[in-house]
Each structure stands twice: as C-alpha cells, then as structure tokens.
Amino acid sequence: MRTLFFCFLLLAFSCRSTKNTPVTYEANAEDMITLQRTGCYGTCPIYEVSIFGNGIVSYEGKGFTAHQGKHVGVIEESKVKALFAQMNKLDWENYPDIYPIDNVDFPQFFLKYHTVQTDKVIKANTQAAAELLALSKEIDALVKSIQLKKQ
Numbered sequence: 001m002r003t004l005f006f007c008f009l010l011l012a013f014s015c016r017s018t019k020n021t022p023v024t025y026e027a028n029a030e031d032m033i034t035l036q037r038t039g040c041y042g043t044c045p046i047y048e049v050s051i052f053g054n055g056i057v058s059y060e061g062k063g064f065t066a067h068q069g070k071h072v073g074v075i076e077e078s079k080v081k082a083l084f085a086q087m088n089k090l091d092w093e094n095y096p097d098i099y100p101i102d103n104v105d106f107p108q109f110f111l112k113y114h115t116v117q118t119d120k121v122i123k124a125n126t127q128a129a130a131e132l133l134a135l136s137k138e139i140d141a142l143v144k145s146i147q148l149k150k151q
Helices: 002-015 077-089 130-144
Strands: 032-037 046-052 056-063 069-074 109-114 119-124
Touching (some): 032 077, 032 130, 046 130, 077 130
Antiparallel strands (some): 032 046, 046 056, 056 069, 109 119
C-alpha cells in the first residue's frame, strides 16, 4: 500500500509543469506612457501624447500635426492592456537615460514610462534600442487610430 501511495505521488508531481507562469501587469489610472516628439529642420510633427492605464489619451499638437492644441481620446481596454503588458516586459533599468544623438537635424523623442514599479525617461533619436524605436512607432499608430476631441 505504501509503495502504491509513493507511486501515485511520483506520478502526480512528475506531470506537474515546471514552467513559471508570467505575472501579467494590470495597469491602473495612475500609470502612464508619454511620447514626446521634437522638431527638426523641416516639417517634423511636434507633439506630446500621454496614454494612461485606464485608456484615457491626452494629446497636445504643437506643430506640423493634424491636431493642433490640446485633445483627448480613449483607447480600447484590450489595446491598453496589450501596450502596458509590452511596456512592462522591457528592461527599463538597463536602458540609458540619454542615447547618443547622431544628427541634431533629426527629430528627437522622449519616452516616459511611469508606474508604481518603474519611473523612467529616455531621450533618443535614431540611435535608441530597436525595441524603443518600434514602441514609439506603435504608440504613433495607436494614437492615429483613435478619435481625438479638442479640449
């Protein structure tokens, strides 16, 4: 009987997965992602957009944008969760605060990520880490996909 019991325990624990289930980050209203784009020699869009954990978007177009002035909008909950989950996977502590600026004529961007766990501001242009460049473009596309209302 004792042998049967140990065989059962061995079988039960050998079938259990050893894979750790990742903890998903749930954004709240105080969490924020901000992308600020600066000007260049020419007509580069100049704006600042903040996306909050509750889906509220604050946008201020400063020059060469379709939306001049202050605007607000809302992003779908599923898209907000996906964006914050993606942001939370990045290794923010290991990114430098300032990337080398390769050409002062090119627009620069500031990427700010603020949560209870992380508070980081990064200044860069084309020399930023590939995932940060991709993230900035993804934020641009996400903001273009929503309806902004003038304040």
